[in-house]
Amino acid sequence: METNSRHETRNNILAAAKKVFIKKGHSGARMQEIADEAGINKALLHYYFSNKDTLFEYILFDSLKAILAQIQPVLDSDMDIYDMIRAFSSTYISFLQENSYIPGFILHEINQDPGKLVDFFSRAGIKPPVSMFRQFARAAGKSKAGPYDPYQLVLNILALCVFPFVARPVIQGIFQLDDKVFDDMIEERKHEVPEWIINSLKNG
Amino acid sequence: METNSRHETRNNILAAAKKVFIKKGHSGARMQEIADEAGINKALLHYYFSNKDTLFEYILFDSLKAILAQIQPVLDSDMDIYDMIRAFSSTYISFLQENSYIPGFILHEINQDPGKLVDFFSRAGIKPPVSMFRQFARAAGKSKAGPYDPYQLVLNILALCVFPFVARPVIQGIFQLDDKVFDDMIEERKHEVPEWIINSLKNG
DNA sequence: GTTTAGTTTAACTATCTGGTTAAATATATA
DNA sequence: TATATATTTAACCAGATAGTTAAACTAAAC
Known part of the structure; x- marks a missing residue:
């Protein structure tokens, strides 16, 4: 013992x-x-x-904290929108490489019980980062973007960064891609995602 | 009775x-x-x-069939790549509007047990649509896309179409968006997603 | 009206699972 | 060495859950 x-x-x-x-x-x-x-x-x-629920809630809230913590510093910096998108994508994908299962976990559990997200923001003393996204949104609005809804922009960035991780086994199964190839694809996305986004902004 | x-x-x-x-x-x-x-x-x-497992497998396989069935007809058509992307996005998002929970369900269950996807392709007598994606990939390769890995392209289209549905409650909770606003965003995406993708292809 | 197919009732089994308990045991600290 | 702290053992409880069974019942078809 x-x-x-x-x-x-x-x-x-x-x-x-x-x-x-x-x-x-x-x-x-x-x-x-x-x-x-x-x-x-x-x-x-x-x-x-x-009991199980206490332990579960601790882990869920901890995961939410970890994921939101990755966003904050980028948005607190004084970069212009393009560099912000570049920094965010790279930082976020790197974090997800080390924590591949967290997004799927959070999405599934919050889908099961959206109230847990409300609890998180109230009980954990953390506020929804609305202002943070507003900041991002304002920057996006000022860009050469044309009519590009800032919420759509943020949603797109998140989608391109996060989706490969939540859909990994499905994508690999359908595309018949082995682990190494998929890992390489993700690695590439660290610099490709921001360029795709920026390119889509330019001709909006 | x-x-x-x-x-x-x-x-x-x-x-x-x-x-x-x-x-x-x-x-x-x-x-x-x-x-x-x-x-x-x-x-x-x-x-x-x-028993439960039999019933479950039926539902899972049925959902997989339904989701793959949406892709097939678009890829069977003789449209050029841009129209193909437009048709696909619109069709797929419409399907997801009527079946919002299917993607999250499939992603979660296949994550739990990736073997189920193998079973699906073998037992259900359905082959992984590799050739179908190759076809798409070839079309993408011939475009003015520059160095745009066709697998990344397909992954991006899927990400932009599917992610809003699997992440809905999380996004709404963080952005503080009500149902109507989010529904409208999704509706917009039917024509916006293909344009974003095409812009990112043109500016490659 | 008798048969047949579809359905309910209600009790029951076995197993899993979260959670508890009390006593024994090992390790560190005073 | 004595004491406090950490850990194990092993049995146990209660409720949930998948799955079973046999008999009664209902409605439609013949």
């Missing part, structure tokens, strides 16, 4: 829970599997986290 | 199962809920479909 500090064990559990919840989702995850993944038993797991 | 033909009841069950599975996913769906939705009882449900 190995004894660790409360802190270590707690983190150990959180890491295991993150892995299992993100892969299997709330309804697919099993407390026993989380305990196994953490290398402990169910009794100890429940000693640290009294 | 109402008595119907085997055929009617079977279809009734399939419609109910589709609704429940697509909304809740395999692990979230309950046979009792499907029975309720169909207005019958569990005994009769199991009389028609002996």
Whole structure:
């Protein structure tokens, strides 16, 4: 038997829970599997986290925080819109390469229960980054874009960055692409996505 | 008590199962809920479909078939690449408007078990539409596109068409957009998506 | 009106799963 | 060494869930 500090064990559990919840989702995850993944038993797991929902909410909110944290710094900078799009795409895709399952996890769980997103913004003390997007939108409006709804623009950037990760197995299965080829495609997208977006802006 | 033909009841069950599975996913769906939705009882449900997995697979394969069926006719036509992109986007988004939850369902379930996609292509007697995409790819290659990897092109078109549907509640929650505004955005995308793509092709 | 096909009722089984408990055991710290 | 903390063991409970069964019932077809 190995004894660790409360802190270590707690983190150990959180890491295991993150892995299992993100892969299997709330309804697919099993407390026993989380305990196994953490290398402990169910009794100890429940000693640290009294129930599944509490643990789940922690992981979901944590994932949301992580994903929003990636957006903030780019939008806080004073780059022009083109450089902003370039910086965002590259940063975001890099983050997703290290956290491939997070987007699918969040999209699925918020689809199951959109109220959780409201809870997140209220309980976690985080506000919807509306102003942040407004800032982006204003910059987009000032560009040579012509009539390009700024919300559509942001949606397009997100779509091009995120979709390959949520659709990966489907795309690979249909296109018959192996892992390496797909990884290379994603790597390329770090600089291609912003260029596609910028090109589509120019002739709007 | 109402008595119907085997055929009617079977279809009734399939419609109910589709609704429940697509909304809740395999692990979230309950046979009792499907029975309720169909207005019958569990005994009769199991009389028609002996177990959950059989029923689930039917719905999943059916959804995959429906989604692939939307692509085929466009690619079978003899339009040039630009018109093909226009026709595809419009057709596909219209289909998704009527079947909003299908993409999220498929992406989530295939992520859970990519083997199901292999099963689909082999057991359902359907081949991966590789040639179909090759055809599309060849057309893209012949355009003024410059160095635009055809797989990236198809991935981009799919991303711009599908992503708004899988990310809807997240996007609405973050952007604080109400249903009508979001519906209007999607409606616009039927003609905007192809123009964005074509602009990005022309300015390559 | 008898038969047949479709449906319900209601009870039941087995298994899974989240969660609990109390006592035993190991490790670190004082 | 004594004590506090961390962890395991192993049994257990309660509720949910997939799936079964046999008998009763209803409506349509013959």
